[in-house]
Amino acid sequence: MNSCVLVTFISSLACAIAKTHSKEGISALATVFTQLGDTLSTILAHDDLCCSGNEESYDISENP
Secondary structure, eight states: OHHHHHHHHHHHHHHHHHHSSHHHHHHHHHHHHHHHHHHHHHHHHHHHHHHHHHHTTTTTTOOO
């Protein structure tokens, strides 16, 4: 998937959510997705900075 297709998909999804949820629901979803993105970024940054080659690192390439 190229970048433009991804951006179009995300924008379309946001519009669909906005049409079918209350302002409170949209706010809650926005907060959840923001925290999810921030947490994933934190995990990746932590692994890059602190856990390179360490057993404690979470290997995102492994299946749970």
